[in-house]
Amino acid sequence: xxxxRTILMSLSAICFALxxxxxxxxxxxxxxxxxxxxxxxxxxxxxxxxxxxxxxAKQFKLWSFVGLAGSLTGLFFAGKQLWVLAxxxxxxxxxxxxxxxxxxxxxxxxxxxxxxxxxxxxxxDKLLGLTxxxxxxxxxxxxxxxxxxxxxxxxxR
Numbered sequence: 451x452x453x454x455r456t457i458l459m460s461l462s463a464i465c466f467a468l469x470x471x472x473x474x475x476x477x478x479x480x481x482x483x484x485x486x487x488x489x490x491x492x493x494x495x496x497x498x499x500x501x502x503x504x505x506x507a508k509q510f511k512l513w514s515f516v517g518l519a520g521s522l523t524g525l526f527f528a529g530k531q532l533w534v535l536a537x538x539x540x541x542x543x544x545x546x547x548x549x550x551x552x553x554x555x556x557x558x559x560x561x562x563x564x565x566x567x568x569x570x571x572x573x574x575d576k577l578l579g580l581t582x583x584x585x586x587x588x589x590x591x592x593x594x595x596x597x598x599x600x601x602x603x604x605x606x607r
Contacts, residue, residue, distance in 0.1 A: 454600045458505035458514070461596055465498030468589055473563065475582065481575065485551050486531040488564055490586050492556075493524025497593055504600075511601055518597040525590035531583040 469491055475481040497520045504513030551557055557564040
């Protein structure tokens with residue numbers, strides 16, 4: 451079984467690759483991100499940075515716990531988006547959350563990554579049989595379980 455450092459570095463790479471995939475879908479497949487999608491991007495970015503920090507820190511369990519909190523937050527918002535898709539007509543749409551997210555400095559300076567332009571109920575296109583919110587939920591679950599494994603292991607590294 452791989453050591454904790456390898457797991458954490460792999461999780462970091464996965465998080466950043468998923469953001470890259472989201473950017474590809476946004477800029478080349480014209481799938482505009484909704485507010486919940488943007489929050490999930492923030493969660494993937496946060497988890498990626500924290501896992502990278504945890505891989506190089508002496509107190510990696512503390513950092514792994516923080517990463518787990520970020521992953522569970524992303525899982526919550528991915529679940530909320532699935533709920534919106536399961537209940538047509540109840541979209542997050544253009545609401546105060548979108549306005550607030552688009553005023554965050556990262557959205558102002560990096561709008562091509564963090565600006566919310568789409569509607570949550572439009573995320574119904576499938577990729578390999580799953581919608582994008584379903585993929586996001588799956589990946590947040592995998593990241594969460596992997597971080598739980600890191601936290602549960604007795605080995606120092």
